[in-house]
Amino acid sequence: MNITPLQKLKSEILESAGVSLWVKRLDLIHPVVSGNKWYKLKYNLSAAQAEGATTVLSFGGAYSNHIHALAGACKMLGLSSIGVIRGEAHTPLNRTLQYAESCGMRLHYLNRSDYRLKHTDAIQQRLKDKYGDLYIVPEGGSNALALKGVAELIPELGDHYDRLCCACGSGGTLAGLIAGLDGHKQLEGFAALKGADFLYADVRRLLSEAGFIDPNNWQINLDYHFGGFAKTTAELLAFIRQFEVEQGVVLEPLYTGKLFYGLFERIKAGAYPQGTRIIALHSGGLQGINRQGE
Ligand SMILES: Cc1ncc(COP(=O)(O)O)c(C=O)c1O
Known part of the structure; x- marks a missing residue:
């Protein structure tokens, strides 16, 4: 396994909001078992x-x-x-x-x-x-053993950030990050599914099964599902294309595209105070990128 880079993004949106954003490139871990x-x-x-x-x-x-x-x-x-x-x-x-x-x-x-x-x-x-x-x-x-594994990602991130963001499907990744941070910093999930408020209960259940008390330093954004799991729109696909051109990072439309779209929308809307340092996980999934064409 490679220790994957933290890549700093440059964009006018980030500059004018006074927000720093890094992508943890878990997509580069391994060609098959990635993210x-x-x-x-x-x-x-x-x-x-x-x-x-x-x-x-x-x-x-x-x-x-x-x-x-x-x-x-x-x-x-x-x-x-x-x-x-x-x-x-x-x-x-x-x-x-x-x-x-x-x-x-x-x-x-x-x-x-x-x-x-x-x-x-x-x-x-x-x-x-x-x-x-x-x-x-x-x-x-997603189970207690998955949380234990995901929690081990935290030391790889260093300490120079305030907020950690990830895409959510079953909630196991977010729960593992919450466990690893143990009450420190703020976490934000971005749900890939429509009507995913059940994820709050699922994340809490996973935390308790793994023996953690919920530190309540996290939230899940439910509004960036683009119609539901595996649903997409021309706007999301255009964002993904532009992101690749501007940042040199390939996203896919199921999880990471929705995460970064949502995160940039929130940054533009002033959701984070000036000076906020954010890390967002690129959780891989690029194997599925051509699914629309299949
Ligand atoms: C690429 C990618 N990112 C994020 C997730 C969401 O992870 P979780 O199910 O742990 O919430 C998945 C789901 O498996 C995924 O395949």
């Missing part, structure tokens, strides 16, 4: 190995960055993997699932109503009956 995935999977996979498990199973949508990273990581570690995919099988497979299969991952499709029950004993027993002994990682990889 937040590295930190979220690290202790889950070492726990699987310590338990002597040979097969790891997890859940995700057909374009899931988590499934993609898990397949690659399991291959590297010599573990078998099973991806339980929401919805029907579609052929030809999209590139995410093609890659997962090429790593040896077996794909198991669950219809949407069963998928909603994926974390119940009944569904998990059905999967164990079919595949034998399994080490099960929850959807998105």
Whole structure:
């Protein structure tokens, strides 16, 4: 694993707001297990190995960055993997699932109503009956072990910042950062899903499962979902293109595009006092970038 750079962004918007903004380039960690995935999977996979498990199973949508990273990581570690995919099988497979299969991952499709029950004993027993002994990682990889891994990112950031921002899907990354900061600084999540106020409860549950008391130094912005998960608009895509030209950083429209769009909107609206120093995580996900074309 590389220690990834903190890249300072230059822009007139930042200058006129008096805000400094760095991007933590987690997208550069590793070609396959990139972004937040590295930190979220690290202790889950070492726990699987310590338990002597040979097969790891997890859940995700057909374009899931988590499934993609898990397949690659399991291959590297010599573990078998099973991806339980929401919805029907579609052929030809999209590139995410093609890659997962090429790593040896077996794909198991669950219809949407069963998928909603994926974390119940009944569904998990059905999967164990079919595949034998399994080490099960929850959807998105978000659990107490993921928080432990994500918390280890904090020392990499140094101390020259006031506020840490990240994109939110399941909330595991934000919860891990809150745990790692242990009441210091302010944190802000940007939800990739519409109507995601449930994330407040999910983040609190993850913190308590990992043995942390909620320090209440965080918030989640719910207004930058662009219509919902995996939905996009011409405005968001134009922002992503311009960001790449101006900053030399490639974003994707599901998570990091929405994070930086939302963050710049808030900076323009004067949400942060002059002198605020912000770090925003580039949590990777670039493997999914061509999904619209598939
Ligand atoms: C690229 C990317 N960024 C951010 C997230 C959100 O992470 P979390 O589910 O931990 O909130 C994900 C979700 O898996 C992701 O793939």
